[in-house]
Amino acid sequence: MEAFLNNDLESKYNTLIQVENSAGHKVTDAYRDVFGSAETLVVRSPGRVNIIGEHTDYNDGFVLPAAIDKAIYVAVGKRTDGRVHLFSADFNDSFEVALSDIQPTGNWATYVLGVARQLIDRGHSIEGFNLSLDGNVPIGAGLSSSAAVECATVFALNELFSLGIEKLEMVKIAQKAEQTFSGVMCGIMDMFASMFGKKGHVIKLDCRSLEYEFKPFKLEGFKIVLFNTNVKHALAESAYNNRRQQCEQGVAWIKEFHPQVNSLRDATIGMLDQHVAGKDEIVYRRCRYVVEEIQRVTTACDALEKGDIPALGIQMFATHEGLSKMYEVSCKELDYLVDAVKDNKNVLGARMMGGGFGGCTINLVKEEAIDELTAAIAEGYKDKMQLALTAHTAIIEDGTRLL
Ligand code: GLA
Numbered sequence: 183m184e185a186f187l188n189n190d191l192e193s194k195y196n197t198l199i200q201v202e203n204s205a206g207h208k209v210t211d212a213y214r215d216v217f218g219s220a221e222t223l224v225v226r227s228p229g230r231v232n233i234i235g236e237h238t239d240y241n242d243g244f245v246l247p248a249a250i251d252k253a254i255y256v257a258v259g260k261r262t263d264g265r266v267h268l269f270s271a272d273f274n275d276s277f278e279v280a281l282s283d284i285q286p287t288g289n290w291a292t293y294v295l296g297v298a299r300q301l302i303d304r305g306h307s308i309e310g311f312n313l314s315l316d317g318n319v320p321i322g323a324g325l326s327s328s329a330a331v332e333c334a335t336v337f338a339l340n341e342l343f344s345l346g347i348e349k350l351e352m353v354k355i356a357q358k359a360e361q362t363f364s365g366v367m368c369g370i371m372d373m374f375a376s377m378f379g380k381k382g383h384v385i386k387l388d389c390r391s392l393e394y395e396f397k398p399f400k401l402e403g404f405k406i407v408l409f410n411t412n413v414k415h416a417l418a419e420s421a422y423n424n425r426r427q428q429c430e431q432g433v434a435w436i437k438e439f440h441p442q443v444n445s446l447r448d449a450t451i452g453m454l455d456q457h458v459a460g461k462d463e464i465v466y467r468r469c470r471y472v473v474e475e476i477q478r479v480t481t482a483c484d485a486l487e488k489g490d491i492p493a494l495g496i497q498m499f500a501t502h503e504g505l506s507k508m509y510e511v512s513c514k515e516l517d518y519l520v521d522a523v524k525d526n527k528n529v530l531g532a533r534m535m536g537g538g539f540g541g542c543t544i545n546l547v548k549e550e551a552i553d554e555l556t557a558a559i560a561e562g563y564k565d566k567m568q569l570a571l572t573a574h575t576a577i578i579e580d581g582t583r584l585l
Contacts, residue, residue: 208271213257213314216269216276221257221314223341227334227582228253229319230326231406231544232535233384233399233494234501235479237509239369240391241429242447243476245281246483247371248399249379251577254317254330255585256294258338261310271316281310281365286363290315296363300355302341308343320574322414324534324541328364331371332356337377337582349582350392353377358501366419366537367390367426375426379581386483390447397486399578404530406549409559411515412571414540422537425468426509432458432469446472471508475501476500495531495546502533502543511538515567519543522559542574 199422213221228249261267268277269479269538270290272279277291282473284299286292294313301308313335336352339345349353356373360366374387374394383396429446436443436453443449454473458466478497485493501519506512516534520543525531528551547555552575560571 186222188440201279208351209255209257209314209316209399212269212271212316213312216260216314217267219259222259223338224255224257225334225338225582225585226253226255226585227330227337227376228370228379229330230379231576232371234482236475236496236501236505236535237425237511238472238475238479239371239389240367240426241472242445244479245387245389246369247375248384248578250325251377251579252319252325253321254315254327256313256315256334256338258311258313258342261312263310265294265310267312268297269314271314292363293328293359294335296359297335297339297355299363300359306345308339311339311342320410323410323542324536326363326372326376328360329356330376332359333373333376335584341584349377367423377582379579383579386576390445395497397483400489401491401546402483403512403549405549405552406558406576407545407552408542408574408576409519409545410542410574411511411519412569412572413515415513418537418539418578421511421539426508428468429472430463447476449473467508471504474504491546492530497535498531505534505538515537515540515569516543516545517565518566519559522562524556533561554557
């Protein structure tokens with residue numbers, strides 16, 4: 183849903199659903215046009231939001247994501263010549279390679295190819311295939327369009343070649359594909375949310391045990407609104423990997439004295455004060471943010487269970503503060519958007535979402551106030567940042583499925 187939200191939210195949501203369906207149809211039309219035959223099957227895999235628990239997944243902590251109503255669609259069919267032929271409707275671009283020659287490509291095809299490569303490396307017997315790709319997850323907006331492509335691809339190939347892979351294993355394959363073919367040492371959250379998402383529910387995922395719980399997400403008159411900065415600053419990937427290393431460094435220092443500590447999930451502020459603070463101030467701040475954030479997820483979940491959305495919102499603002507000041511993965515555009523809604527009584531919570539350095543803020547906004555707020559924020563954003571704002575509502579939907 184581009185630009186402003188109009189007054190008639192219901193009709194806008196219906197439009198969204200039509201856009202969704204049309205993406206599903208477009209992918210099959212493209213398949214037939216490009217490959218000259220009918221596809222065998224079509225898979226839908228959604229983007230995700232994360233309510234709270236940022237940069238906690240690769241620290242064995244908790245996250246609270248959900249799959250949304252913006253998704254990637256793939257249509258696939260077999261080939262008999264051992265080749266992989268891909269087409270992206272979004273980029274109007276094709277890519278072809280022999281199955282035996284798959285390498286990272288540095289473009290949209292890399293996410294599909296990374297999955298194929300993982301399947302081969304794990305001994306699954308796949309043959310050549312055609313795949314067309316389309317969707318309406320905004321790219322570079324922190325909504326995990328790449329995880330959605332990976333989950334859609336692994337799900338589709340699993341069906342097409344009857345590989346019998348369980349969902350959790352598919353999530354791990356998708357994560358490994360991202361790490362190896364795009365070089366971001368991501369955690370498991372994005373793929374897990376895309377694959378396991380459930381309509382109307384957030385997923386409380388323990389990233390250490392991988393146990394999870396669906397929690398009804400009832401906002402009582404409030405909606406999830408995403409404000410897209412429309413920026414993605416350079417070096418976001420290397421900064422992400424660098425944060426991960428800083429967390430590992432902190433754990434290594436603590437472990438010298440507390441051998442049972444294997445991740446920041448096991449660490450306390452006291453341990454950080456004692457064993458990290460004196461060594462490196464930056465590593466200390468990074469680790470402290472993570473330890474506090476893991477705790478915030480639990481506090482936020484308690485609030486959600488009590489239906490206390492204002493209390494949940496307070497935790498979201500605190501997360502943003504930590505991401506911006508201690509973890510330093512925000513940017514002036516994200517900070518501007520969070521500051522702009524901070525004292526607005528129609529916004530219960532707001533924060534930057536995802537890896538950082540651009541993308542979206544997630545806001546809990548009173549339904550009647552969405553249009554007016556969006557217009558005001560967009561005006562200020564244009565004025566202060568010389569950039570256009572894009573707004574989206576996010577509705578929580580089911581995860582990856584066959585259409
Ligand atoms: C990106 C990664 C996730 C997670 C978030 C930050 O989206 O892919 O694994 O680490 O950043 O919470």
